[in-house]
Amino acid sequence: MRWAGLTGAACAAILGLLAAACDLANGLVRAPQTIRVDGSSTVFPLSEAAAEGFSIENRGGVRVTVGESGTGGGFRRFCRGETEVQGASRPIKQSEMDSCRDAGIAYVELPVAFDGITVVVNKDNPIDTVTVEQLRRIWAPGSEGRVDNWRDVDPAWPDMPLRLFGAGTASGTFDFFTEAVNGEGGASRTDYTPTEDDNVTVIGVIGNRGAMGYFGIAYYEQNQDRIKALAVDAGGGAVFPTTETVADASYQPLSRPLFVYVAARAMQRPAVRDFIEYYLTHAERLAPEVGYVPLPDAAYTEYLNRALTGRTGTAFGGEADIGASIEEVMARPLAEDAPDEAE
Amino acid sequence: MAAPFLAASERVKGRNLRDRAFVYWGLAATLVGLGTLVALVADLAADGGGRLSWSFLTSFPSRFAADAGIFPAWVGSLFVILTTAVIAVPVGVLSGVYLEEYARRNWLTNAIEIAVNNLAGVPSIIYGLLALGLFVQAFAMGETVLTAGLTLALLILPVVIVATREAVRAVPQDIRQAALALGATKWQTTAHHVAPNALPGVTTGVIIGMSRAIGETAPLICIGAATFMAFLPVKAPGDPVRYTVEYVSPAAAQRNPDATLTVRATNETTIQYPDGRLVTLTPGERAEAPAGADVSTTASLSDAAASWLPWNWLDQPYTVMPIQMFNWTSRPEAAFRENAAAAGLALLAITLLLNGGAIWLRYRLRRRIRW
Numbered sequence: 001m002r003w004a005g006l007t008g009a010a011c012a013a014i015l016g017l018l019a020a021a022c023d024l025a026n027g028l029v030r031a032p033q034t035i036r037v038d039g040s041s042t043v044f045p046l047s048e049a050a051a052e053g054f055s056i057e058n059r060g061g062v063r064v065t066v067g068e069s070g071t072g073g074g075f076r077r078f079c080r081g082e083t084e085v086q087g088a089s090r091p092i093k094q095s096e097m098d099s100c101r102d103a104g105i106a107y108v109e110l111p112v113a114f115d116g117i118t119v120v121v122n123k124d125n126p127i128d129t130v131t132v133e134q135l136r137r138i139w140a141p142g143s144e145g146r147v148d149n150w151r152d153v154d155p156a157w158p159d160m161p162l163r164l165f166g167a168g169t170a171s172g173t174f175d176f177f178t179e180a181v182n183g184e185g186g187a188s189r190t191d192y193t194p195t196e197d198d199n200v201t202v203i204g205v206i207g208n209r210g211a212m213g214y215f216g217i218a219y220y221e222q223n224q225d226r227i228k229a230l231a232v233d234a235g236g237g238a239v240f241p242t243t244e245t246v247a248d249a250s251y252q253p254l255s256r257p258l259f260v261y262v263a264a265r266a267m268q269r270p271a272v273r274d275f276i277e278y279y280l281t282h283a284e285r286l287a288p289e290v291g292y293v294p295l296p297d298a299a300y301t302e303y304l305n306r307a308l309t310g311r312t313g314t315a316f317g318g319e320a321d322i323g324a325s326i327e328e329v330m331a332r333p334l335a336e337d338a339p340d341e342a343e
Numbered sequence: 344m345a346a347p348f349l350a351a352s353e354r355v356k357g358r359n360l361r362d363r364a365f366v367y368w369g370l371a372a373t374l375v376g377l378g379t380l381v382a383l384v385a386d387l388a389a390d391g392g393g394r395l396s397w398s399f400l401t402s403f404p405s406r407f408a409a410d411a412g413i414f415p416a417w418v419g420s421l422f423v424i425l426t427t428a429v430i431a432v433p434v435g436v437l438s439g440v441y442l443e444e445y446a447r448r449n450w451l452t453n454a455i456e457i458a459v460n461n462l463a464g465v466p467s468i469i470y471g472l473l474a475l476g477l478f479v480q481a482f483a484m485g486e487t488v489l490t491a492g493l494t495l496a497l498l499i500l501p502v503v504i505v506a507t508r509e510a511v512r513a514v515p516q517d518i519r520q521a522a523l524a525l526g527a528t529k530w531q532t533t534a535h536h537v538a539p540n541a542l543p544g545v546t547t548g549v550i551i552g553m554s555r556a557i558g559e560t561a562p563l564i565c566i567g568a569a570t571f572m573a574f575l576p577v578k579a580p581g582d583p584v585r586y587t588v589e590y591v592s593p594a595a596a597q598r599n600p601d602a603t604l605t606v607r608a609t610n611e612t613t614i615q616y617p618d619g620r621l622v623t624l625t626p627g628e629r630a631e632a633p634a635g636a637d638v639s640t641t642a643s644l645s646d647a648a649a650s651w652l653p654w655n656w657l658d659q660p661y662t663v664m665p666i667q668m669f670n671w672t673s674r675p676e677a678a679f680r681e682n683a684a685a686a687g688l689a690l691l692a693i694t695l696l697l698n699g700g701a702i703w704l705r706y707r708l709r710r711r712i713r714w
Contacts, residue, residue, distance in 0.1 A: 026595075026599045026602035026603075027590045027594075027595025027596065027598060027599050028604040028634060029590075030586040030587075030638075031586055031589040032584075033586055033587060034660065036660070044670075048404065048571040049406040052571070058583070058585070061584065062585055063573075064571075065486075066569060066571035067486075067567055067569050068564075068670065069564065069567060077567060082485070082486075198673065198675070199673060216675075218675045221675070222675040223675070269587055270587065270637045271587070290406055
């Protein structure tokens with residue numbers, strides 16, 4: 001009896017292998033409809049919302065997984081062809097464009113929402129506005145060990161020790177903030193508390209009278225009764241971060257678009273096309289639900305069109321590009337850095 | 344008490360005092376550990392107890408904290424931990440027994456011993472990096488249950504090996520000598536006498552290893568575990584199935600440009616042809632589908648049964664409970680932190696359940712031992 005069962009199992013296994021071999025004989029296989037999304041943890045909630053809605057609509061027939069290995073970690077996987085969709089909280093970098101090109105991976109660049117990086121301080125801090133110049137004085141690499149008190153930044157500010165909380169160096173938020181404030185992505189003083197978990201910054205700012213931190217606007221909106229956001233003055237008057245000021249790009253220079261990059265080859269699969277179509281047609285409703293600011297309607301139409309016609313390349317040329325409005329970005333030519341794939 | 348004995352009685356008093364003091368110190372130390380555990384569980388229960396419900400256990404993750412559940416997470420954890428056990432236990436136990444009973448003592452076995460002991464203390468993220476380079480990239484195994492199981496198996500192997508060696512060493516030498524004296528071979532001695540007596544100790548090592556593996560996040564994030572998924576590694580009858588007919592390689596497409604694949608419908612099946620034509624098959628019908636055809640159907644009973652065969656779920660994507668918790672604790676909305684606490688309680692319950700089974704097994708095995 002025992003052997004009969006085993007033989008049966010062995011036969012089933014052999015039959016399974018034979019079936020696979022038969023498929024292989026004429027070169028065709030059944031490829032399950034799996035869409036792998038990975039990348040920025042900032043974009044994660046939006047991609048998760050899209051994947052959730054899409055899975056319900058398709059009742060699970062297309063299987064979407066969403067990971068959060070970070071913008072940089074995600075691009076490494078994307079450019080090896082391990083994922084179909086890559087979430088990014090900054091445009092693709094030159095080094096990433098190069099590795100995608102070397103692997104023959106062309107991509108469609110799709111902005112999906114805006115985020116406003118919000119500078120927050122303790123509720124008891126009397127300061128309400130900060131200029132970009134003052135932010136630079138606080139966060140510049142040269143300020144390390146020199147600017148340790150709020151009074152060091154501006155003599156009119158109170159005498160309080162400065163306690164800084166910021167994004168971890170692996171995050172797109174860190175790249176963007178340092179580029180916008182210090183003029184060079186990755187250039188930052190290092191004597192601050194870095195964290196990948198923005199709730200750590202929230203707790204730190206609540207607990208320290210002299211604290212300053214920065215993170216996406218969603219974290220501020222969820223905690224606005226416990227911490228205070230600063231209006232940022234980029235030279236044209238102080239602007240407070242709100243959904244409106246982020247959407248119309250008047251909150252500068254800390255408004256940033258969030259992206260998904262889709263592999264051009266994957267866009268040929270009906271399931272991926274369906275998913276991207278769902279993503280772009282629902283992002284306007286989903287973005288506010290997860291704390292982000294939607295793009296204007298026309299932008300989603302334009303980007304859906306770009307995705308469906310498979311126009312590849314980036315509009316950013318490997319630079320972070322601070323302060324561009326979405327209309328301007330849309331009008332730009334795409335850099336055809338990645339070659340068309342051989343069919 | 345008589346005077347000559349006074350000094351002695353003073354000494355006895357001192358000893359008794361120390362005797363009692365040790366009891367209190369020991370008790371205090373135990374309470375520190377126990378108290379921490381109780382405080383942690385109480386804190387989790389206070390935060391997340393209200394979220395624990397049947398629907399929390401059977402729902403997929405969601406952007407709405409109130410709708411989100413841990414279905415794929417706990418199912419994934421069980422599949423991954425099963426894979427880990429099936430790989431790590433035989434390899435670990437056999438290595439341990441070999442090193443202790445068979446291997447000659449020389450510089451090589453000493454080196455191996457030192458290496459194994461050190462590996463037990465290597466941070467888990469290092470195993471994740473190793474697995475990323477080896478399994479995911481070099482072997483191209485992708486982000487699958489098998490990769491996760493192999494990674495965690497590597498992680499707990501040192502624990503299992505060390506525990507096995509300790510347990511084997513604890514079996515009295517007399518037993519081996521007695522067996523050998525009666526003419527038993529080395530294999531008979533090991534299999535009939537050493538192994539059964541060492542088994543409870545080995546089980547303890549396995550319990551510790553598995554408890555560590557089920558709580559790991561870092562190595563799995565490193566090898567690309569999913570955080571969100573709205574499906575399970577296995578299927579139930581009626582679950583939707585959708586696949587595309589594709590060539591394995593561009594070369595195959597050139598060799599057989601007009602190849603088709605036979606689609607046999609067990610349930611109602613829809614084929615969308617590359618030219619946009621839609622064809623619906625009723626059960627029993629069949630059709631030829633070329634490359635690019637998009638086939639939608641539902642899983643039949645036999646499809647669902649087949650999905651439980653190991654080679655059909657080992658290559659599936661997965662997520663696990665600690666990853667779901669990690670994601671929820673880093674969300675801006677406070678309600679997600681309640682979900683994380685509830686998931687923590689569920690993870691504790693699963694760990695306790697698995698360990699409970701192993702402890703019961705150990706108890707049964709121990710009763711059989713009579714020196």
